[in-house]
Amino acid sequence: MAPVISASSLSKHYGDLKAVDQVSLDVEEGSLFGLLGPNGSGKTTMIRLLTGQVRPTSGSATVLDTDVVTSPVKVRERIGIIPEQETPPSFLTSEEYLAFVGRVRKISAVKEEADWWFEFLEFSDKRDVLCKDLSRGTRQKLMFAQAFLHRPVLALIDEPLINFDPVMQKTVKDYLAEYVRDGGTIFLSTHILEIAEEICSDVAIIHRGRLVHAGPVARILGQRQHLSDFFLEAVGKGSHA
Amino acid sequence: MRELFAVMMKEEWRLHATMFGSISFALFPVLIGAITFMGSLILSFIGEIIPGPTLSFLVHAQFLLLGIMVGGFGLLGQEVMNRRFGQASLVAYSSRTLPLSDRRIFTVFVVKDTVYYIILWVLPVIAGITLAAPWSGLPLSLIGTIALTLSLSFLTGLAVVFFLSTLYTRSMLLLAGVVAAGALFSILLLITGIVDPVCFFPPYALSRSFTVPLLLYSLTALMVPFALSIRFMTTEFPGREMHIPDRFSPLAGHLDRFRSGPTVAKDLLDLRRSGGLVGQTLFSFALPLALIWVTLAVLARVLPDTRLLITFAGVAGIIGATIYTWVTEFDAIAGYTFLPLGTPDLIRSKLATFLLLQPLTLGAVGAGAVISGDYGSLLPAAVLALSVSIYAASVMVWLTGLWPAVMVYDVKVLAASMLLIGPVLLGLIGVASMNSLFAFGSAVLLVPASLFIRGSYRRWESWEVAFT
Numbered sequence: 057m058a059p060v061i062s063a064s065s066l067s068k069h070y071g072d073l074k075a076v077d078q079v080s081l082d083v084e085e086g087s088l089f090g091l092l093g094p095n096g097s098g099k100t101t102m103i104r105l106l107t108g109q110v111r112p113t114s115g116s117a118t119v120l121d122t123d124v125v126t127s128p129v130k131v132r133e134r135i136g137i138i139p140e141q142e143t144p145p146s147f148l149t150s151e152e153y154l155a156f157v158g159r160v161r162k163i164s165a166v167k168e169e170a171d172w173w174f175e176f177l178e179f180s181d182k183r184d185v186l187c188k189d190l191s192r193g194t195r196q197k198l199m200f201a202q203a204f205l206h207r208p209v210l211a212l213i214d215e216p217l218i219n220f221d222p223v224m225q226k227t228v229k230d231y232l233a234e235y236v237r238d239g240g241t242i243f244l245s246t247h248i249l250e251i252a253e254e255i256c257s258d259v260a261i262i263h264r265g266r267l268v269h270a271g272p273v274a275r276i277l278g279q280r281q282h283l284s285d286f287f288l289e290a291v292g293k294g295s296h297a
Numbered sequence: 298m299r300e301l302f303a304v305m306m307k308e309e310w311r312l313h314a315t316m317f318g319s320i321s322f323a324l325f326p327v328l329i330g331a332i333t334f335m336g337s338l339i340l341s342f343i344g345e346i347i348p349g350p351t352l353s354f355l356v357h358a359q360f361l362l363l364g365i366m367v368g369g370f371g372l373l374g375q376e377v378m379n380r381r382f383g384q385a386s387l388v389a390y391s392s393r394t395l396p397l398s399d400r401r402i403f404t405v406f407v408v409k410d411t412v413y414y415i416i417l418w419v420l421p422v423i424a425g426i427t428l429a430a431p432w433s434g435l436p437l438s439l440i441g442t443i444a445l446t447l448s449l450s451f452l453t454g455l456a457v458v459f460f461l462s463t464l465y466t467r468s469m470l471l472l473a474g475v476v477a478a479g480a481l482f483s484i485l486l487l488i489t490g491i492v493d494p495v496c497f498f499p500p501y502a503l504s505r506s507f508t509v510p511l512l513l514y515s516l517t518a519l520m521v522p523f524a525l526s527i528r529f530m531t532t533e534f535p536g537r538e539m540h541i542p543d544r545f546s547p548l549a550g551h552l553d554r555f556r557s558g559p560t561v562a563k564d565l566l567d568l569r570r571s572g573g574l575v576g577q578t579l580f581s582f583a584l585p586l587a588l589i590w591v592t593l594a595v596l597a598r599v600l601p602d603t604r605l606l607i608t609f610a611g612v613a614g615i616i617g618a619t620i621y622t623w624v625t626e627f628d629a630i631a632g633y634t635f636l637p638l639g640t641p642d643l644i645r646s647k648l649a650t651f652l653l654l655q656p657l658t659l660g661a662v663g664a665g666a667v668i669s670g671d672y673g674s675l676l677p678a679a680v681l682a683l684s685v686s687i688y689a690a691s692v693m694v695w696l697t698g699l700w701p702a703v704m705v706y707d708v709k710v711l712a713a714s715m716l717l718i719g720p721v722l723l724g725l726i727g728v729a730s731m732n733s734l735f736a737f738g739s740a741v742l743l744v745p746a747s748l749f750i751r752g753s754y755r756r757w758e759s760w761e762v763a764f765t
Contacts, residue, residue: 109634129639137635145563145632147570152545159549159559160636184540186570203635 090256136203333425364454460522557646614685617658677736
């Protein structure tokens with residue numbers, strides 16, 4: 057089976073800064089793939105490269121068999137993205153924003169889809185409130201809903217749980233697990249290792265722009281007690297480093 | 298205070314310099330100085346056509362307009378204020394976590410804007426005039442006075458806009474009331490003849506007769522609005538959660554036949570709800586155009602062959618083109634990058650919104666026809682204004698993509714836009730002044746405009762969203 061995401065020697069340099077440096081990785085269909093790394097390690101740049109938001113300095117990548125460099129819009133049509141910062145337009149209400157995303161994505165039953173998300177993420181009472189007046193948590197719910205509104209087969213999500221309370225974190229984690237069971241693929245960027253250990257099937261660790269590890273979580277947990285020990289060693293901060 | 302000021306100055310410089318290179322940006326004041334130098338060289342020739350006081354009024358009016366435009370940029374409306382502080386002036390925003398009052402931060406912000414833009418705009422003009430003095434015949438003794446009165450004109454424009462925008466952020470009704478009362482009071486003073494009309498523009502009055510009372514009057518005329526702005530500025534807006542029915546879906550439904558329907562509907566709602574449409578129309582459109590009308594009307598008295606409405610329509614077209622900056626400047630492009638939209642889609646959408654707002658340009662020409670009574674030239678003037686507006690906007694799109702307001706300070710972009718727009722505008726006004734029917738010919742500008750727009754799709758396709 058061909059991987060749904062395939063990156064080959066992918067690099068992104070900003071002047072002297074190598075934000076992403078010669079990264080090659082494959083993400084299999086039906087996996088919940090976690091990209092881990094310290095702050096500033098290149099996780100967000102990696103997601104932006106794989107979704108065609110920035111062009112690589114060198115290397116190539118395909119997502120759902122589509123070249124992200126030559127056809128970024130085509131890639132974004134088929135996938136869902138949660139960006140690093142929750143940035144819905146200030147002067148649309150939550151409901152209007154989902155209607156906007158629905159029209160851009162040409163979803164026919166957008167109202168029904170939006171209603172389902174308002175109920176599921178428990179923010180129906182905020183559907184007619186302007187996005188600028190929403191709390192960060194509610195904005196994060198809205199960004200989550202827009203990413204999955206068109207029921208994509210692949211979603212690339214950047215720290216999707218960070219603004220949620222523990223109850224909502226559980227709801228979302230359960231949703232992601234079910235989504236993957238139903239055949240979807242998740243590419244999750246996070247630095248919260250407990251979440252990665254709990255829900256990811258595979259992880260890759262990126263440090264200073266370079267990939268330092270990639271493989272199944274089960275294999276790591278078979279060798280060590282916690283993912284965090286492995287992670288700290290991989291980025292040179294472990295007790296044996 | 299001093300540290301905050303220094304950091305804000307550095308930030309403003311880096312903001313511009315990062316966007317188009319330090320050298321390119323550093324050359325901007327040099328270009329302004331060079332243009333003024335060349336203009337000053339032909340001062341004696343201009344002086345034979347236009348009387349000295351009229352010329353002086355025109356120059357001072359331009360600096361007043363400059364102050365209005367700089368002040369109006371980003372200081373309008375609650376959200377615009379937030380976006381200005383949040384995006385363009387990060388230090389002002391982050392300083393709120395320090396033990397500094399909002400008022401103090403705002404004061405430093407005002408001082409920073411004043412110093413920064415005087416260095417960027419006013420000083421180069423003074424330098425240009427000074428360097429050309431040996432040839433222009435302008436006495437060097439006058440240059441100090443000119444430097445002072447031009448700076449005061451610029452600051453007066455800045456102060457008036459800061460004051461009006463402070464009222465605007467407090468209450469739209471308050472703004473309307475103060476403007477109406479001010480207009481009424483001014484009319485009464487004019488009718489009764491108690492004051493010389495020239496006193497309504499203190500820096501110009503000072504340039505005509507340099508006296509200490511007039512100097513104090515000029516300083517008071519700008520210090521009072523500045524002080525009131527600082528005293529009554531607010532960054533705290535009522536935090537009430539408004540519940541609004543879905544206006545987007547019906548509007549997008551009406552625009553469904555257009556490819557950019559959803560993004561245009563979003564932009565229109567954004568402009569209306571943020572107060573940007575009213576604010577920009579008032580301060581960046583109506584106010585400059587009113588000043589331009591007065592300037593042209595004065596010019597028409599000394600140059601009888603000037604066709605006022607036609608000339609005004611050409612200039613209104615240029616101001617109309619700046620509507621493209623309204624729809625791009627205050628929109629967070631980052632919000633589109635994770636949707637299946639490319640830069641050409643966004644440009645197309647912003648241009649569609651720009652076109653939908655062009656009735657404002659036509660309205661300005663209509664108002665000009667009513668005031669001048671020149672109804673015979675209305676139709677050709679309207680065609681001229683619209684054609685110039687679309688053409689100038691297309692040049693802006695081609696040169697700057699989705700970032701016209703910030704990239705205007707790139708000296709290469711500025712020079713290119715002046716070369717591409719200036720001669721065309723002057724030529725059209727010249728030809729249409731011979732016979733207003735010739736203004737219909739300006740419609741031919743739609744051809745190069747279309748080429749510029751098509752070219753911009755390719756040119757900006759690979760542009761990475763660097764301002765996110």
